[in-house]
Each structure stands twice: as structure tokens, then as C-alpha cells.
Amino acid sequence: MTDFHYKVEKKDTCTTVFLRGDLVNDVKPSFESLEALFETRELIFDCEALGKINSIGVRHWLMFLDRISKAHEFRFRSCREGFMDTATMIPGFTRNRPIESFYTNIACASCSNEKSVLVKVKKKKAVKPDPVTCEKCGNNMETSENFDDHIANLAV
Ligand SMILES: [Zn+2]
Incomplete structure (x- = not known):
């Protein structure tokens, strides 16, 4: 079973998505059910509770971001050290969208x-x-x- 969860909070024209758990092998179905919930153009991904990240998780993450790029503007906040390390190592990990805040x-x-x-x-x-x-x-x-x-x- 996947350890990856999300919570979605819609406020006016922006949806905040709280991501929790590990970005690893079995995240694909979670992303598919998550993107079905998006009703606003603007999205914020809150990455505070995101845990470990592996290469297969990264692949699903990038496919997810590419799928939503056409219909949504998005940015990231409260990115943990692991997220920032991955973003530094893997070009395009954030698809060049803004990071509002990060942990160091x-x-x-x-x-x-x-x-x-x-x-x-x-x-x-x-x-x-x-x-x-x-x-x-x-x-x-x-x-x-x-x-x-x-x-x-x-x-x-
Ligand atoms: Zn001291």
C-alpha cells in the first residue's frame, strides 16, 4: 500500500494541495486521483510533509506536472531539504515553477x-x-x- 497522501483545500480561485508521505514507486494512482480534483487554474503544492523521494517517484512526479501544466499554474511551498536536493540534482524537477519557501x-x-x-x-x-x-x-x-x-x- 502506498504511503503517499494528499489533502486539497480550495479557496476562491486557488487550490492548495498538501502532499504527505514518500514520492516513490507506487504514487501514480494517487496523482491520477489527485488531478481529477483540481477545479481552479491556480495550484499551490505544500511539500512540508513530503518524505523520501526515489527515481521512479520522480518520473511519476514529472509526468504528473507535465499533464497539469497546460491547464494549471502552480508553485511550491515549504519544500523540505530532500525536495530541494532533488530539485538541484534533477533539472526540471519543479518544471521551473516558483518555489515560495523552503527548509534549510x-x-x-x-x-x-x-x-x-x-x-x-x-x-x-x-x-x-x-x-x-x-x-x-x-x-x-x-x-x-x-x-x-x-x-x-x-x-x-
Ligand atoms: Zn550551540
């Missing part, structure tokens, strides 16, 4: 404490997260990502 890891230079923070994208630039104080030792936690490159790579 920040780490404490003093005690190696790590956590994930949400980064918003504004005017095609990722807004670097505000400095976060490490709750373990009180030093600053910072990201090692180069944000300009990160977003440029994704051709938003």
Missing part, C-alpha cells in the same frame, strides 16, 4: 546543534533566515548554504 539546515558553530528553518523567497531571491540563537549553548546558528546560487540553480 542551520548549525551551531560551537556545539554542532542543528535544526531546520523555513526560508521565504521574495522577488526571486531567497531571504536569508534571521540569526537564531542556539538553545543549547547560546551561540548563533547559521546556514552554510549560498542562497543566491541555491535559487539561481532552480531557475525560478
Whole structure:
């Protein structure tokens, strides 16, 4: 049985699709039943709860995005690190649609404490997260990502 689920919330002219679970081998029927629910032109994919991604899952994902491209505008938000890594490795993973926000890891230079923070994208630039104080030792936690490159790579 598939571990992949979705929840659809329609609001005026935009539908938000909450994706949950793993993007792996058996996602095809889920995508087919999902796209049958789309009633608005505009779609937002919320990827907060998306888990692991494998190559067969990517293939079904791309076929799904291509099928809906003609009738829908779409963008992504709350993309997890795994999603961003895949998007960086596989050209066209987002079909060059905008990413509104994504998670990145920040780490404490003093005690190696790590956590994930949400980064918003504004005017095609990722807004670097505000400095976060490490709750373990009180030093600053910072990201090692180069944000300009990160977003440029994704051709938003
Ligand atoms: Zn620390």
C-alpha cells in the first residue's frame, strides 16, 4: 500500500494541495486521483510533509506536472531539504515553477546543534533566515548554504 497522501483545500480561485508521505514507486494512482480534483487554474503544492523521494517517484512526479501544466499554474511551498536536493540534482524537477519557501539546515558553530528553518523567497531571491540563537549553548546558528546560487540553480 502506498504511503503517499494528499489533502486539497480550495479557496476562491486557488487550490492548495498538501502532499504527505514518500514520492516513490507506487504514487501514480494517487496523482491520477489527485488531478481529477483540481477545479481552479491556480495550484499551490505544500511539500512540508513530503518524505523520501526515489527515481521512479520522480518520473511519476514529472509526468504528473507535465499533464497539469497546460491547464494549471502552480508553485511550491515549504519544500523540505530532500525536495530541494532533488530539485538541484534533477533539472526540471519543479518544471521551473516558483518555489515560495523552503527548509534549510542551520548549525551551531560551537556545539554542532542543528535544526531546520523555513526560508521565504521574495522577488526571486531567497531571504536569508534571521540569526537564531542556539538553545543549547547560546551561540548563533547559521546556514552554510549560498542562497543566491541555491535559487539561481532552480531557475525560478
Ligand atoms: Zn550551540
